Amino acid sequence: MKMKAAVIRKPGSVAVEEVNLAPPKEKEVLVKTKFCGYCHSDFSAVEDYLGFPLPIVTGHEASGIVIDVGPGVTKVQKGDHVIACWAVSCGECKLCINGRENICPTNRDFIGGGTLLDGTSRLTDAEGRMLHHQTFVSGLAEYMVIPEKGAVKIRKDMPLDQAAMLGCCVPTGFGSVFNTAQVKPGDSVAVWGVGGIGLNVIQGAKLRGAKPIIAVDLEGSKEGLAKEFGATHFINNSKEDPVPIVQELTDGGADFVFEATGDTGAIKQVYWAMGIGGKQIQIGIHPAQEEIPMSLAFTPPHNRDIIGTLYGGVHVQKDIPAIADLVMDGRYIDLSKLITKKFKLEEINDVHNAMRHREIVGRWVCEFE
Numbered sequence: 001m002k003m004k005a006a007v008i009r010k011p012g013s014v015a016v017e018e019v020n021l022a023p024p025k026e027k028e029v030l031v032k033t034k035f036c037g038y039c040h041s042d043f044s045a046v047e048d049y050l051g052f053p054l055p056i057v058t059g060h061e062a063s064g065i066v067i068d069v070g071p072g073v074t075k076v077q078k079g080d081h082v083i084a085c086w087a088v089s090c091g092e093c094k095l096c097i098n099g100r101e102n103i104c105p106t107n108r109d110f111i112g113g114g115t116l117l118d119g120t121s122r123l124t125d126a127e128g129r130m131l132h133h134q135t136f137v138s139g140l141a142e143y144m145v146i147p148e149k150g151a152v153k154i155r156k157d158m159p160l161d162q163a164a165m166l167g168c169c170v171p172t173g174f175g176s177v178f179n180t181a182q183v184k185p186g187d188s189v190a191v192w193g194v195g196g197i198g199l200n201v202i203q204g205a206k207l208r209g210a211k212p213i214i215a216v217d218l219e220g221s222k223e224g225l226a227k228e229f230g231a232t233h234f235i236n237n238s239k240e241d242p243v244p245i246v247q248e249l250t251d252g253g254a255d256f257v258f259e260a261t262g263d264t265g266a267i268k269q270v271y272w273a274m275g276i277g278g279k280q281i282q283i284g285i286h287p288a289q290e291e292i293p294m295s296l297a298f299t300p301p302h303n304r305d306i307i308g309t310l311y312g313g314v315h316v317q318k319d320i321p322a323i324a325d326l327v328m329d330g331r332y333i334d335l336s337k338l339i340t341k342k343f344k345l346e347e348i349n350d351v352h353n354a355m356r357h358r359e360i361v362g363r364w365v366c367e368f369e
């Protein structure tokens with residue numbers, strides 16, 4: 001079928017093109033896209049920091065409705081509301097068996113190649129040349145063909161604009177607190193980067209009873225939403241050095257510091273804001289060609305941990321519907337507060353440039369017909 005899609009052909013911008021999408025093959029699902037959030041990782045993809053093969057149809061935080069299924073699909077059917085997940089695990093390798101599906105090597109092999117699980121693409125451009133899939137999703141398009149394993153069925157009373165964010169920023173932030181850090185009541189928390197992920201770290205920390213919860217961001221405009229999500233303090237690190245302030249508020253350094261910017265300068269601040277015996281939860285991915293010159297001499301004597309986390313350590317098929325329940329049962333913040341703008345696919349470069357200039361507060365979500 002023909003459809004409009006956001007294609008990265010060269011670093012720095014996105015072309016909205018009419019492309020072709022082939023029908024779903026075995027164990028694949030055709031989804032009519034309803035919403036797709038614009039995540040900072042899409043920004044990184046467009047800027048070519050992530051090394052995805054080009055050309056590629058971008059977007060990875062999408063929700064929609066199943067309109068067709070390929071042979072052998074048993075877990076979803078036509079009419080189901082689904083979230084398209086970018087962590088598709090095999091379920092059989094050592095990591096999957098150990099409950100670490102979020103880092104199953106299946107992800108890496110096919111994400112790197114920009115294909116679905118059979119090593120091929122369903123996407124071609126108007127001239128018939130292959131386009132790559134971004135992380136099994138390619139959600140900035142009117143339709144998606146995704147693996148059944150990546151299609152998470154979601155309750156139908158959940159608004160699909162909010163559901164889209166369960167594809168990336170909500171489970172990543174929430175899971176980093178609940179699964180990776182396992183914050184306990186009374187632990188002190190500081191979070192660098194008040195974007196979609198950082199806000200969900202803050203909300204997760206609040207639900208775990210952390211105190212204080214200190215939000216740090218270069219933009220003062222983020223303070224209001226940070227506090228609404230549960231931050232007790234806000235520091236604008238374009239104006240003040242946050243390290244001594246965090247140390248003072250936490251009696252020497254935070255028990256948990258979360259880095260959700262991928263900025264090398266922020267990563268240094270985060271390390272030094274961590275208390276003795278503290279844990280640094282590294283969520284942001286800095287550009288691979290950059291290095292961070294810093295001393296780690298105090299890491300053993302202070303027993304500091306630096307822990308990387310991907311997708312909040314979630315098992316998507318189990319945890320994402322559970323988070324949907326938390327939201328819909330009123331035990332999580334009203335996620336409509338996170339959506340601060342809805343935009344059309346044609347506006348994608350404006351959205352990209354707004355992110356470049358750090359103008360986005362909350363999540364901007366692409367809306368499809």
Ligand SMILES: [Zn+2]
Binds near residue numbers: 039040041042060168
């Ligand atoms: Zn994302």
Ligand SMILES: [Zn+2]
Binds near residue numbers: 091093094105
């Ligand atoms: Zn696996």
